[in-house]
Amino acid sequence: MARQGSLSTKPSPGLRIGEVARRTGLPVKTIRFYCDAGLLQPKERSAAGYRLFDEENLAELTIIRALRSMDVSIPELVRILEVRRAGVCNCSVLKDSIAAKMKSINLRISELASMKDELSRLLDSWQDCGGLKADR
Amino acid sequence: MARQGSLSTKPSPGLRIGEVARRTGLPVKTIRFYCDAGLLQPKERSAAGYRLFDEENLAELTIIRALRSMDVSIPELVRILEVRRAGVCNCSVLKDSIAAKMKSINLRISELASMKDELSRLLDSWQDCGGLKADR
């Protein structure tokens, strides 16, 4: 059966959910949840009803993960991914929203930096609270 | 009524929840929720049962806000604040946990930075998708 259709257009067998989970580090449950939420479309089901994903889905999951970690809501992500799928950006609204997102990332970065400072100051202040039967 | 006890030990009237909300930028509901969760102790109630907060509580809220934004869970925060209240750090466990936290902050910062790059690349790639009736 010519193990892979030889050198035709690379039909790609489709990754099952567990494999996707392994590759992205996301729990299976979460991936399923994203599918249900309309964030991710498996593009195919096996005869038995198994979700089959492709490389594109993996790329989307990377985006999803990154933006979710910035608290972008799921409906918002749906919108963003739709536009991404559409390919060309015909509306500047999206550009604006991305620019805004970048601004908020910068803000977050500086927040984190100052938090780090604060923590390290805290740590220092403790370093020399010595004397009281410290670690002997 | 000597508006503030003149120059004695500064009894401080105690801030009511609305004022705390105004100063910290947190919703009243959330502050109440933190109290219920044992994160924040008003230290006093007015005769009418109003929660009365002090400066220390404000400081705690700052910490809470910062750490919550790093997804530190509420039970964990309870632990942390307890130790903080206890004053001196007698266990190095906490130091370790803070050091770990700092590590994760660093990680997060670099994640964000690379996300920013990715976004700006995305934005660039769209900038010059021009041609199709762009913005005229």
Next chain:
DNA sequence: GCAAAGCTTCCATCCAGTGGAGGGTTCTTG
């Protein structure tokens, strides 16, 4: 052929808040 592992759906639970009803308190102002 059969067990283990993997997948499905569906429903319950969790966490961190948020919203609203129903009711008491404090401030302002006439």
Next chain:
DNA sequence: CAAGAACCCTCCACTGGATGGAAGCTTTGC
């Protein structure tokens, strides 16, 4: 002092984003 606005209280329900578990197919490997 009365009225009204603004504030506060508790309690209970609900949300969003997952996560856990049961019950039941399917695929894999010996």
